[in-house]
Amino acid sequence: MRKSLTVVFLSLPVLCFLSSQLLWPETAAQEKSTVKQTVAAKATVPSAAAPEGMALPEYNDQGALLRPVGFERWMVVGTSIGLNYSDGKVKNPDDPGQFHNVYMQPQAFDNYVRTGEFPEQTVFVVTNNPSTSTKGKDSLNRTGFFAAPSTGLEVAVRDTKRFPDGWAYFMYHDTEHKPADDTPSAKMRPVETAYPRAACYDCHAEHGAVDNVFTQFYSVLSNAREQHVAEHRLE
């Protein structure tokens, strides 16, 4: 008797859950979308203050972001080649696409590994390096590609005080380009204003694994965090 009662009590929540899924599937869908919204909204919640000694983003008098300098000494947390945001491009075996090297301040890295959060004033810099082949040249290497010098930077800054969305996105092209806001373009622009939400933010908020950031592609970062969590038996 006791045993069967226990079974009933134990199965009750399970049954309730299953029937709620069957009877109100839209509730389950709503719950899912609430979770997603919470994740997206997290970007606007202030995180820890910038750790001491961290290189901070710099702005001009009009509030435009100065092109980051000295990031070559930061940490490279991920590298990708030919990641395309659209599938319109024809695949060319002699051109696998651009290398992207993703840098972040070492102090922001440490903070993320310890807490799972990107502190205020975290900066990510992505260099855009065309891939170069050694094929056909009088070269030691017979196959493969290496990264030519960078032709531009993509930059993300986390700052909930300065940017209402929490993160802002910038691009610094080294070649002539037509900026999103139709202002005259120039080579090597030393300052840039943030892109509109739809151009950058929305894709990051929807697809970036942690707080707008594509940590799913940054194994150096995610492995260090996982190891920290395992060593300290954190959730």
Ligand code: HEC
């Ligand atoms: C359709 C999706 C999409 C859009 C739109 C997009 N990105 Fe990204 N972004 C990515 C992906 C995927 C990565 C992963 C790394 C890579 O591309 O090499 C990334 C990585 C980044 C990073 C490194 C930090 C991070 O958040 O992971 C920066 C900085 C960045 N993008 C800037 C920009 C800027 C600036 C724009 C707008 C001009 C932009 N992105 C638009 C998909 C997008």
